[in-house]
Structures are given as structure tokens and as C-alpha cells.
Amino acid sequence: MSDSDCLFCRIASGEIPADLVRSDPDAVAFRDINPQAPTHILIIPRKHIPSVADLNDGDSDVMGTLFLMARDLAREEGLTENGYRMVVNAGADAGQTVFHIHLHLLGGRGMGWPPG
Amino acid sequence: MSDSDCLFCRIASGEIPADLVRSDPDAVAFRDINPQAPTHILIIPRKHIPSVADLNDGDSDVMGTLFLMARDLAREEGLTENGYRMVVNAGADAGQTVFHIHLHLLGGRGMGWPPG
Numbered sequence: 001m002s003d004s005d006c007l008f009c010r011i012a013s014g015e016i017p018a019d020l021v022r023s024d025p026d027a028v029a030f031r032d033i034n035p036q037a038p039t040h041i042l043i044i045p046r047k048h049i050p051s052v053a054d055l056n057d058g059d060s061d062v063m064g065t066l067f068l069m070a071r072d073l074a075r076e077e078g079l080t081e082n083g084y085r086m087v088v089n090a091g092a093d094a095g096q097t098v099f100h101i102h103l104h105l106l107g108g109r110g111m112g113w114p115p116g
Numbered sequence: 117m118s119d120s121d122c123l124f125c126r127i128a129s130g131e132i133p134a135d136l137v138r139s140d141p142d143a144v145a146f147r148d149i150n151p152q153a154p155t156h157i158l159i160i161p162r163k164h165i166p167s168v169a170d171l172n173d174g175d176s177d178v179m180g181t182l183f184l185m186a187r188d189l190a191r192e193e194g195l196t197e198n199g200y201r202m203v204v205n206a207g208a209d210a211g212q213t214v215f216h217i218h219l220h221l222l223g224g225r226g227m228g229w230p231p232g
Binding site for chain 1: 152176177181186191195196199201203207209211212223225226227
């Protein structure tokens with residue numbers, strides 16, 4: 001369920017400090033230490049899953065929970081009216097650096113296209 | 117459930133043609149007409165929900181289903197080893213142009229940061 005060598009598992013457990021914005025039974029949210037927009041929050045499941053490529057068929061709720069939290073945090077951050085982008089990277093080509101699933105919630109500025 | 121004025125509902129129903137790559141009971145996938153990477157697929161729920169901001173608490177499965185399909189299509193496209201990016205835009209700041217939830221699956225090249 002949790003991996004003691006994983007940075008994000010250790011943040012979720014409270015072992016490593018982070019700028020937490022939400023701590024729920026299934027998911028945790030905290031601000032990115034290298035923000036790419038006025039609001040840049042990472043939302044992670046407590047369950048250790050390295051990547052979307054490692055999701056099992058029974059893990060449908062994992063991603064659903066992250067997106068419902070993104071919806072709620074966007075409201076709290078005042079992003080709902082103007083909009084926000086959500087990004088999930090899987091693997092090296094996408095630039096994934098921590099191998100524990102995380103959803104980037106970005107907002108507070110216009111976002112360009114292509115998305116990287 | 118479906119909106120007759122919505123482009124993506126009309127693609128899902130088959131009324132408007134698209135380069136379909138998957139048609140399941142709950143979700144449909146087709147290639148973006150303005151691809152931003154060698155693989156650029158849009159994955160949509162059949163259910164008409166304008167944006168992540170409009171998800172209900174009971175809609176957790178909606179996003180979960182899209183991500184399981186992304187995982188499977190990434191395998192089929194040969195992206196799993198090198199990686200892929202998944203993007204969901206909500207609202208104008210993010211550049212959302214069709215107001216029916218869609219997940220962008222992008223891969224086949226290195227993706228930059230920030231994501232737009």
C-alpha cells in the first residue's frame with residue numbers, strides 16, 4: 001500500500017513536510033515546490049501506484065478521487081470561473097520524476113498549447 | 117445523458133465521423149484533428165458532462181474509466197516504455213474549446229515543462 005522509499009508516500013504519511021492543502025483518507029494535496037503557475041498543486045493517492053501504466057482494472061476510483069479533489073481545490077483557489085489545467089505524466093518522455101501517481105492542478109494564468 | 121448540440125456527443129453517437137480508435141459502452145476514443153504529438157488521442161465519456169468543474173460526487177467512475185482506457189491505448193500505441201502525458205482542460209484559461217470532458221493522451225515525443 002505504501003513504499004517507504006517513495007518521496008510522495010513519505011509526504012502522505014507526514015514523515016516529510018510539505019505545504020499541504022488537503023489530507024483525506026484516500027488522497028493528499030500539497031503545493032508543488034517548483035510552481036509553474038500561480039496555483040500549482042499536486043494531488044496524490046495514498047496508495048502507492050508508480051504510474052498510470054501500473055493502474056489495475058480495479059483502480060478506477062483512484063483517478064476519480066483525484067479529479068473530484070481537483071474540482072474542489074480549484075473552487076477553493078478561485079479558479080473555477082477562469083479555468084484550470086490538469087496534467088498526469090507517465091514515464092520519462094512525459095517528464096515524470098516521482099514514480100507515485102500525481103495529478104498536477106495548474107491555474108491562475110492562461111495556459112498555452114501544445115501542453116509541453 | 118447526451119446533448120444533441122454537443123460535437124463530442126455527436127461523435128460518440130456516430131452522427132459525426134471521427135478517426136475512432138475505441139468505442140466502449142462508457143467511453144469513446146478518437147484521434148485529435150490537430151495532433152500535437154505523434155500520438156494524440158482524445159478520450160471522452162459518452163455521458164455529457166461539460167467540464168471537470170461539473171463533475172458530481174457520484175461521477176468518480178467517469179474519470180477512472182478514461183484513465184484505464186488511456187493506459188490501454190498507450191500500450192496499443194507502443195508508448196508505455198517511453199512514456200506519455202495526459203491532459204484535461206477545464207475552462208477558458210486552460211484552452212478548453214469543446215465543453216464535453218475529454219482527456220488528451222499525448223506521446224511519441226519528449227514533452228516539455230511547463231505543460232503549456
